[in-house]
Amino acid sequence: MERAATPALKVERLAHYLFDGPQTDSGSEEITEWLADSARFRAFAETHRDKIRKKLRTASDAEGRRDVRAELRAAHLLLADRRIELAFEAYGSGKAGPDFTVRFRGERSFNMEVTRLRRAPGEATLGGPLLPKLRQLPPSVPNVLLIAIEGDRADALDLRAATRVLKARADAKEDAFFLTRGFDGARGFYQRYRRLGAVLTWCEGAQPGARGSLWLNAEARIAVPQRAIRACLLALDAD
8 A cells, every 4th residue: 555645755746746846946946945844835836837837937037937926925924824724726717806715714715816016116107006906806796915025114115195196197088098997987897896896915025013014095996804804904014
């Protein structure tokens, strides 16, 4: 009878599959460490191994690999809370849907789209990264955007100012501005904006206790469950 694989062997086999061979760089070694230290993250990666492998293989440059790393690190941290369960790309791989579906014990499930700001927060373009991600939020379900930023302050990205400017342009019916950004004019922007329940800003380089900030959209049609989103905020702040 074949003996059951040890956890270490399971990690080795899974990592070999995800990276299509031995781990040869610091990024793959880091993700392998996450697989080893969290049985829940390992189970998540095993369940979604084909999707994760595809993402890793199609990340063609350093920035793309950092984007995938942000998604996997977020999953690793969130799954440390046993009340949180994650499904990956539930709307279909390669489709314009959120990255995660989050289920929190006793609460309504919600979507979470993860993005990484590729520039300093103070250099973010108008509405970025909100505008591109609003188009990916489906109706009839709570939606959260998780923005990973670099630096040492989670509140360095001023979401209140960004949304204030965007809403002012929508109120002024600047349809051309929104049309060139993929929306059906100002009205189309507002329809998508009201699908956004909350934004989590996550700064992994900040000190513990200051790695996350939460902005709630008071105009959202469907609110994000408070207990669930605050549990996510605490999980992202952990070491």
